[in-house]
Every structure is written in C-alpha cells, then in structure tokens.
Amino acid sequence: MRKLVATLAAISFSSAALAGVAEVEKRLKERYPSTQINEVRESVIAGLYEVVMGRNIAYTDETGRYVLFGHIFDMQAQKDLTAERLEEINKIDVASLPLEDAIKIVKGDGSRKLYVFSDPDCPFCQRLERETLPKIDNVTIYTFLFPLEGLHPDAKRKAEAIWCAKDRAKAWEAFMREGKMPEEAKCDNPIERNIQLGERLGFNGTPTILLEDGKVIPGFLPAEQLEQRMSGEKR
Template sequence: MKHFTRTLIAASMIAMTACGAQADAPPKDLKTKLSQSLGQPVDSVKETPIKGLYEVVLNKRHIVYSDAKGEHVVVGDLVNVASKKSLTEARMAELNKVDFAKLPLADAIKEVRGNGKRQLVVFSDPDCPFCKRLETQSLAGIDNITIYTFLMPLASLHPDAARKSELIWCAEDRVKAWQDFMHQGNLPTGGKASCENPIARTVKFGESLGINGTPALIFADGQIVSGAIPKDEIEKILAKQK
C-alpha cells in the first residue's frame, strides 16, 4: 500500500453509530497485526468517533481506518456530517506540524517588513508560477512580518530553477534579487555565478517535512499550508499566532 487514493467514508457509516456513543480503546494487538499485514510501520492506532473504527497512522504521513480485528481497512476521509469538516484533514494537519524553532532559518532569505514581529516560512521555486502568484499577490502588502524564503527548486518540473536559485542566493542583496526576479523576472547581474549555498540541503530538508510541491507555507505554530493561498487567508492564520 504505497499510495493511497483519498475517497469519502460514506455518511451512512457515521449515521450507524449511536448519538454520543463512547468509543472503545483499540485492541492491544491491533497495531502489531496491522503493521504485519500492511507491511509497513504503524505509528499509532487510536479510537475515532465511530464505535469499532480506529484511526491508523502509517509512516507519519498517511491515515487509514481499521476495524477492531484488522481484517478490513478503509482509505479516505472521515467527515463530520453536521459540520461538513474532514476529521482526517484536521488530523493530518496536526501530524504534519513542525517545530518552528528548529527550522534552519540561516538557510533562508530573510525579509523583514515593519516591526517583523509575525513570522512566516515559505518554500519556493523561482520558476514556479504559483510561487510568483504568492509573492506578487498573496504576500503583497502584508506588513509587520518576517518572511523566511527557502529556495527549493523542483528539478523534475523546472530544470533551470536550481541555477536561478543559486544566482539569487549568491547575490549581494538576496532579498532584492529574489523580489526582482519574482516581480520583474530579472536575475541578478554582475555578481557571483556560484557560491557556497544551502539549496541542495534545503531540497532534502523540505522533502523530509513531506513538502513535495511549492509554494509551501509554514506558520509560527508549525502548521504547514500548501499552495498560493489568498492574502486574507494568510492574514487570518497570522492573526491567530501568538
């Protein structure tokens, strides 16, 4: 089970449970049994709001659901019908949180706006059109923030992105070089074509966090959000930060 297709766990399944029914703790041998039958590490097994259905976390990146005997596995989202919210997505967001304080911020381009009190990390590819949208639209006008941009060229999609990332990193003024390219498409000239840089290790680090696409945003609470989300959504999340 290397790949999982996300589907919807039928609402009728939720309706089958009694209102307010107390979930049972998972059987003690269920984790071992599932690890053996699925052929991969099982990080945790815990109860869900549905009696007899258990959440199974695999490789810290995937969630499936199992019966008490480990004979059947359900792949997909567990949805609360009343709120129309995916419990699976919420749980995955919790699992994927990172320790912001442990991020290697010295490997990022640091831009301080206003008092710089709020903090945001962005993994970005200079040739990614969605990264350009994030820079030119979503992040435009956001003030009193420090933005750390990790250059993460995706070689399989953008063969020249690594060269451009290196030129930007090696520029005398990295913030200006980054903004000039993302806003006007102008690469730095007259500077170093190459220098000691963190780009290769940034790619590996991003992948270790489960980031396989750009842009990816990490907020101060460790929440990872993928994509060029709108400015108002960024402001809403930042407003919740301490």
C-alpha cells in the same frame, strides 16, 4: 454515591477503550509487519479506528482486516476531521529549520513568522510573491530557495544567482515580481542543502508554507485565507 459510581464507570469505559485500541494496534502490526504504524486510536465513529501510517491516515474495524482510505466529515460542524488530523500529525518543528539558509524579509514589526519553500520558476510561487505576501504585514518571512529541477531545469541556476546577489532579499523580490534577474555571481550557497532539507521533510511541490505552529500549507493561498490561517481561524 452516584458520583462515585459514575466516575468508576467512566474509568472502566476508558480502560476498555484503551485495551481495545492496544489490541487493534497489535493485530494491525501482526497482519501488516512491513507497514509503518505510528498510532492507533478510536475515531469519532463507533467501531472505527483511526490508524496513523507515516504521514497518512486510514481507518479500520476492530479486526484490522478491512481498511478504509478517505476523509471523515462532520457535516453538522462543517469540518473535515481527517484533514485537521493530517495537519496535526504532519507538523514540522520549525525551531529545527536552519534559518541561516533562508532569505529573511521583515515587514512591519516582524512579530509573526512564515517559512516558505519556493522555486524561482514556479508560477504559483510567483503569484504568492506578487499577490499574497505584499498584503501580509507585521511578519518575518524566511524563504528557502527550493528549486524543483525535474520540473524547472534552470531553477537551480537562478536560485544560486539570487542567493549570491549583493542584496538577496531585493534580488528575490525583483525576480519573482518583475522577472528581473540579478547579475550572475558565484558564492557558497545553501541551495543543495535546501533541496535535501525539503526532500527530508516530504515536500514535493512549491510553494510550501509553514506556519509558526509548524502546520504545513501546500500550495498557493490568497492573502485573506493566509491571514486566517496565521490567525488560527477555522477555514
């Protein structure tokens, strides 16, 4: 009997919580009709609701009047809970990536996968190629040449020359690690498509690394940290 009462109480509490979330979401959409609200759910803090707005997260009370922007930290577990949620909601469907538009490099047995959006004139992309990726083994790396012309006006020309080289993988590594440009060549290339793809995915910096599960890592990482992320270990 006690188990039945406990179960019914849990169901009642869950239903009330869901009703509360639905009501908060309704209020938010009424108050802010021009704001994209994808999801509302209870946060780990009683009375505070998590609101997913596009690629961002905010927090609100049950009235929807007061909104907080920032991160919630679990100090006991030493976790940034907001950062973990942002990783989840901003995952990319890597199965939809046009791999034929990327430079493919296989290391070891190639069993793991990495997807990198990289600019040939980006200093941190060069560091990634020199310091990090040589230390990562048993991986297939798909590099999408993604020149940011606003920052690096000559990057698109270099990306096209590297793609059109006889061995684009060797040309890419030679340029990024040693600064050696291949002979100028013209060919059909995916550079403009890659730029449009990166923009659609919301990437505005390089390097941008995608893990196999679609999680996005913006910026440079040392090899040890990248290995940890690829292994699914907590930061």
